[in-house]
Amino acid sequence: MKHNLDQEALSKWLNTHFDTWQQLEKNLKAKNSDSDNELKSSREILSGFRSIQSDLSLARRNMPAHPLTRYLESLFIKCHEAIYQPPRQFLSQITDLYNIEVPLLMRQLLKPIIATLFIFVLSILAGWLLIAFFPNLVTLFASPEMINHVQSGRLWTDDLLNIMPSSIVSLGIITNNITVSLFAFTLGALYGLGTLYIISMNGLMLGGVFAFTAQYNLADRLFKFIIGHGVVELSVIIIAGAMGLRLGEALIRSGANNRLQAFREVTLNAGKVMLAALPFLILAGLIEGFISPNDSFELLERIFVGTSSGLLLWYILFFGMPLKNKLQHTGL
């Protein structure tokens, strides 16, 4: 008898509430452009959220594991997300990222950046010495095609624009730069060893290839090719490497946090720095595709492009956007 009464009460409760839940779900899905409707819908979501809590408690007590209880749980989570989601202000988030968050993070990264730069420079020297004393080992760093080009007195980059257009070259280079930078960072999760490997290999390769081209009097031409895009490209790789080392350090010495928390914190911060550096990697790719292989650009022009783009990168990452005060005054 009691069971029947309970069931009847449950049916009545369900009968009266089911349409409310469906309406609430519709409100959650609706994207209102009209502000009056948006306000009305927000109010309905807020009041619906309160009633969902009591409905869910009731459903859990009377119908545990029932599909309707699962439905109410999922509706509760959707309401919770809709109510507690942070405001979306894309432009102010970007300006905050460049003007506040990244400069702070870069200052914390100063020591790892210096350490990475030191390792990179050491690797360049080691690569140079290795090829200077053992020229045959150049096969470790250069493909047979590259070696043939240099031995015939030409750089492998000479015919780049005859093979494919600048836009395609840029696209390939941007992809490669982003991949190398991300590898330099993510491999830091192997207690920093992966990052050390990537940074050292890139340094060894650069030094080795320069030493090899120097043997055929082509080092100045290689420098002319690299200087336009290399400052930004190598800077971002070094920053990514510094973040990789920081990631490794977080796993070895997690400080006050546990390892997982330290790992997550570094990853989140690294994500912000990488996002801020991404436009510069695209810039470096465009320079490498449009300026570096183009012979009409003189060395001085290339040095100007390389140093100014490099200075801009370091300035923005350490001090924020050049016009940040003006942007703040205009409300951006």
Place this chain on the structure above:
Amino acid sequence: MSNPKDLTANSHIQIQSPEAMTMSMEIAGIGARSHAFIIDWHFRLLLAISWILGCGIALFSFQGMRFAWDQASTGMLYLWLAPAGIIYLFYHPLLEIMMSGRTPGKRMAGLKIVTINGLTPATSALLIRNVFRMLDSLPAFYFVGLATVALTRHQVRIGDMAAGLLLVYSNDIDQKLLHQASQLALKTNLDPADQSLLLDLLNRWPQMQTEDQIRLGEKFLGKIGKSIIADQNIEKKHMSKQLLEQLEAVAEMGEK
């Protein structure tokens, strides 16, 4: 939502909201992950191959594709092959962002990505998760990722750890099931546990073997005290059909 706490079983996490509501989520293990990944792998491979074939026929004709590698310009080859590579490589990040932590494979396997607080992940977290695929996929066949899934308490790969995400079984129910459940709850005298059982049985019926249909159908009808109408002497296939009709009658007309 806040305060994720472990239950005694490692296969679940329990999350408490500021409103003091507690949610339990079942964590997807290595099998469910692999299942979803293999479905997605087929999808992205098919999409990439479709692009190569479709674009290849449009650019070079079907016969011309055979010689395109040697004869076409590098730019043309990029135009032909690069989008296929992009489809293959960016399938996961793009779809996970667009589908709020799901992909077609995950949807089919009944999984979704959530934050450690049980909420829909932010774009930044999904990007971090996907960046670490580089590490998880090393040295080949996702060895690092699978090893960490097997060794960690919440069965997560490094990308999930980095982004603070979990792969859980989706608790969502579709509209058809919701309609069935509400109708059943309104009309029937069955208790809620039996209602769930009946719905489960009816929804799984087409996938079951005939023997299992008969065994489980009879067991359920016996449990709710209904006599079995189906003739025991007829062919199994017909018997299963009669049982299904009886179960559907219970579901649609109630037990009043």
